[in-house]
Amino acid sequence: MTRIALAVLLAVVGLPPALAAPVTPQPGPAALGVEWSMPDRFGADADGNGRIDFPNTTAYVHNRASGCAPCPLPSFAVHLEAVGPATAAIAAYTWTITAATLPQPIVAESAAPSLEVALPEGDYSVAVVGEVPLLFTAVRIRGGGAITVEDLLVVAIGDSYASGEGNPEMRRGPGSATPLWGDGGDDAATIAHAAAHRSTVAWPARTALVLEANDHRSSVTFVSVATTSARIDWGILSPQGDQGASQLDQLAALVGDRRIDLLLVQEGGNSIGFARLVRALVEADPLFDPICYHLLVDQALASAADGDWTRDTSVSFRLPFDWSCEPTRRASGAHLPGLDGLSAAFERLDLGLRRFEIGQVVLVGYPDPTGAGNDGERCREIVGDVTPPLRFHEISGDEGRRGVSDVLVPLNSAIEAAAQEQGWWFVGGIASSFAAGHGYCAPWPDYGYPADFAAIPGFAASTLDHPDGWYRNPGANPWPPALGSADVTWYRNAAQSVVLQGPEARFATSGTLHPNEVGHAAIALLVMQRLQSGGFW
Known part of the structure; x- marks a missing residue:
């Protein structure tokens, strides 16, 4: 082929003549670049059953077809793509992948400008040589680049607020x-x-979905052992009832020696007796028990502080008409860390976590359920729907204010202090975000109701009968549409919890007073902002 003909061909594929070399590559600037991407590992629905795949298995964590013990270094799918104007004319590619961790280079050939490989995490150098066939010879065009294979292992531990x-x-x-x-x-x-x-x-999964969706050059492996009702000392560090293994033991079985890139934690509420506090405040009622009401409220708040839940009351009577309420003690009752012992509990958690290699621990605070408006307005009452239809038992506005000032604020302060002491990142601002019009008493999310719903007489119409109108699993979309609504609740109430998960008795359903799908997305957004400010994302 004449030099003129060769120059014309090179001009067509966009290469200067200096980059063409028959038979062997020649020195000079690279004519081909290398891009890479990694397929998502979290967020898919491979079996098509309408639920995101959530495989809490050793095989998933180590990207194997089956379990392993001990597990070798996992490899992850990587898509390599040769880029540049010359790819239109290249008929064959030779790829060479090298790294300090590889015993020998990986060499592969492909007809397309792409290659699928499986590589352990790390930094690699990729060289690619493309062959352009000519009439009686061939031109080899070379290029390459550096790539980083990264699969973020994101793990969640904690209580019901972290479990979903x-x-x-x-x-x-x-x-x-x-x-x-x-x-x-x-x-x-x-x-x-x-x-x-x-x-x-739950917000940990929402966080993992955002991390997965926002970087095509990495993938995310997400597992969670967070469990409803768990406490630091009962569930996380030691087995929870007949659970069989603590959360940390479950985690060790899942991850083995693999490094945890991001550990998401939410606990502290159960360690002070959050459920006991809610029940005590709901049951304390000035109409039904005017004699002991104030002492019952004081005792509930005191128990949240010191963790002693053996407090009780008795009514005494003295002639002529002297009724009084006296503090007593029950023979049995929970002894929890309480607010006073929360710092020591988190120290025990830190010791337990030292068995793992962890890149970053993120500790999340708790929301405020009492906010009715952006102007600081508080709900008149909350949780009254556990005792329909008269709602005599509830957490009143005054009780809610005391709960926030005496328990919620100190709780979040103690969690923040523990995070600082252990070198973890704390995610604050959750209480104030929920309090700004997204409390328990705010309007429900509205995803749309049947066309004939508006025609139902008011006394018979009930949004509760149309759960698809107020609850939507966002699926792989991290942000539900209602997140942008200024006036919807971010909480699940008792009536909704019965419809979604049962049982039939509102006082027995466990979903009450937990974030709903919008609340979890709001928490995930605050977590992502903290990760971004810390340089993780």
């Missing part, structure tokens, strides 16, 4: 006793998800 309580993957249907929780990929993992009331609606 109140937000099943699929609500129970008519005549169904149970909802569907996380899709574990096998029977054991799925059963464990259901027992823990664990779902991908």
Whole structure:
């Protein structure tokens, strides 16, 4: 071929003549670049059952077809793409991948300008040589670049606020006793998800979805062992009832020696007796127990502070008409860390976490359920729907204010102090965000109701009968549409919890007073902002 003909061909494919070299590559600037991407590992629905795959398995964490013990260094799918104007004329590619961690270079050939490989995490150098066939010879065009293979292992531990309580993957249907929780990929993992009331609606999963969606050059592996009702000392560090293994032991079995890039934690509420406090404030009522009411409220707040839940009351009578309420003690009752012992509890958690290699720990605070408006207005009452229809038992506005000032504010302060002491990142601003018009008493999210719903007489119409109108699992979309609504509740109430997950008695359903799908997305947004400010994302 004449030099003129060669120059014309090179001009067509966009290369200067200096970059063309028959038979062997020649020195000079690279004519081909290399791009790479990694397929998502979290957020898919491979079996098409309508639930995000949530495989809490060793095989998933180590990207293997089956489990392993011990597990070798996992490899992850990487898509390599040769880029540049010359690719239109190249008929064959030779790829050479090198790294200090590889015993020998990986050499592969492809007809297309792309290659699928499986590589462990790390930095690699990729060289690519493209061959352009000519009439009687060939031109080889070379290029390459550096790539980084990264799969973020994101793990969640904690209580019901981290597990997704109140937000099943699929609500129970008519005549169904149970909802569907996380899709574990096998029977054991799925059963464990259901027992823990664990779902991908929870803010840790939402956070993992955002991380996955926002960087095509990395992938995310997400597992969660967060469990409803868990405490630091009962569930996380030691087994929870008949659970069999603590959350940290479960985590060790899942991750083995693999480094945890991001550990998401929410706990502290159960360690001070949050559920006991709510029940005590709901049951304390000046109409039904005017004699002991004030002492009952004081005792509940005191128990949250010191963790002693053996406090009780008795009514005494003295002639002529002297009724009084006296503090007493029950023979049995929970002794929890309380606000006073929360710092020591988090120290124990830190010691327990030292068995793992962790890049960053993020500790999340708790929301405020009492906010009715952006102007600081408080709900007149909350949780009254646990005792329909008269709602005599509830948390009154005054009780709510005391709960915030005496418990919620000190709780979040103690959690923040623990995070600082242990070198973790704290996510604050959650209480104030929820309090700005998104409390328990705010309007429900509105995703749309049946066309004939408006025609139903007012006394018979009930939004509760149309759960698809007020609850939507966002699925792989991290942000539900209602997140942008200025006036919707970010909480799950008792009536909704009965419809979504049961049981029928409102006082017995466990989803009450937990973030709903919008609340979890709001928490995830604050977590992402903290990760961004810290340089993680």
